[in-house]
Amino acid sequence: MSPLTAGEVVARIKSNLGIPWRNTTYRDTFKFGGPDTVVTGIATTMFCSYDVIRRASEAGCNMIIPHEDTYWNDHDDISIVDRDQAYARKVDFMRDHDIAVFRVHDHMHAQRPDFIYVGCARALGLDSKYETSPQSHHFTLPRTTLRDLAATFKKRLGEKALRVVGDPNAEVSRIQLGVGYATPTINSPDVDVVVSGEQQESDGFLDSPAYVLDAMQLGIPKGWIMLGHSISEEQGMLEMAQWIKSFTPEVPVQLVRTGEPFWVPDSLEKPSKKAR
């Protein structure tokens, strides 16, 4: 049997997606290595960080399928970073360990279901029985307070740096889930709380933190819970790994967690390097 190549893995991803491949994507391409790299194992992950590459390699996986960028900008434009020492050392490591990196972002979000939402809802305990309609990412939960809802999410995810805006005592039940930077706006009348990864704080299309502060002043129950980009989208890379495993039986496939990058002042600990 001929060895499995990275190109063959990509071909199988394309044929199993259930939607046509868009060749116009700048995101879903090889970021290091190429189709001829012989694959020993596959690791899905959120960010293709140096630490992830090293741990994947140690686990025998030389093909990495991240959801996000490798070179610290969405276009993976090397000209922005190629004079930096960290870039040089990261690339050296990948070359020395025969790594191939193929990003799958746009097609993940275009696929139904979008594993990123599935994974995030699973991790938060947002059971499908609470979803208003399939794929709406809108959930109606038993009434609770913003404080208890946020505390439950934080505990379930085991994360440190979750941030909340809004009155902790606000009574809420209708949640709109977003992931990564695809953060829904907070001003929809049928939404009490937006839960998502990341969004600019101000000067955008709709500035949720400022809006929620004023809603709080007016006694209108609204809440904004930011999980962090990595934590919010990483969960779905487990579903992604299981899916890829189903059509690449020749090699081991596993999730290598990127993990939370932050620590916060009231818990002076280093972010855990262990994969959870």
Add this chain to the structure above:
Amino acid sequence: MMRPLSRRKFLALTASGLACTPKAMVARAAANTLTAGQLVDRILQEIGATADPDTVDTFKAGDPSTTVTGIVTTALPSLRVLDDAVKSGANLIITCEPTFFSKADKPTPPVRRMFPPTPNASPLAPSPPPPPDRVFSAKDAFIREHRLVVWRFSDHWRLHKPDPFSQGLANSLGWSKLIDRSNPAQIAIPETSLAALVSHVKKSLQAQGGMRIVGDPQQRIRNVALLPGTTPIQTSIEVLPGADAIIAGEVREWESVEYVRDTVALGGKKSLILVGRMVSEEPGMQLCAQWLNTIVPEVKTRWISAGDPYWRPIA
């Protein structure tokens, strides 16, 4: 009736501590015919440079011909800040960030443009009007009821030298004597650990739940770079090699956060302290109030803190 004092004479009075006497109060009241429009003209003249023609620095609410009774500067004109301003007798708000929750900064909610909105609609068809929004409406009504004038001062304030946002942040962190005024964004501080620096920053800026840190708490820090506001990856890549730690407002997590995480994982002794965009801009608007008191002595200017919007649950 007393003749209004010239700016120079008033400054002299202020310097000798006489500005608090009843005579000076009369002078201040007598001189007080300045309109919001005239005041903004004076600010722009003092700044002496013009930002981009599509600058965000415009009147967002109220009538520029309103006579100014008092000025409040703030990073964010939240309803709580506006209420405090009204109670203090001020009617002109000078803000760094938007009033109406959006770069568009209109008293009605922004409408997402759909192309095409329906299969047969022309892409040039006007967007449907936004549905009424209680928060937008209440804020607009509050501003009208109290006849407030709101002017945004962001692009042009950044043109002031030295950079007032870095300078203000350094002042708030107790580092004003350590600053190189030609570049207040790079400061050598007495050596400390990242953990100690984080505690100091949190206390100095009265940060609540918005602070997040990348790096080793035991790392030794001497050179600090200040990047208040919002920072793209290009700036972080340029600044990090010359600093032990960056103190920033907000960055994109897929950019600077991952860049610093990789740098640390590869053995670089570097760190990133995110304090939140608005928290990082507050000291720059506090400095703005001090500056306005020197160029607009006729009316009192004070800064009102908008505070850290974030909290973190205990779990």
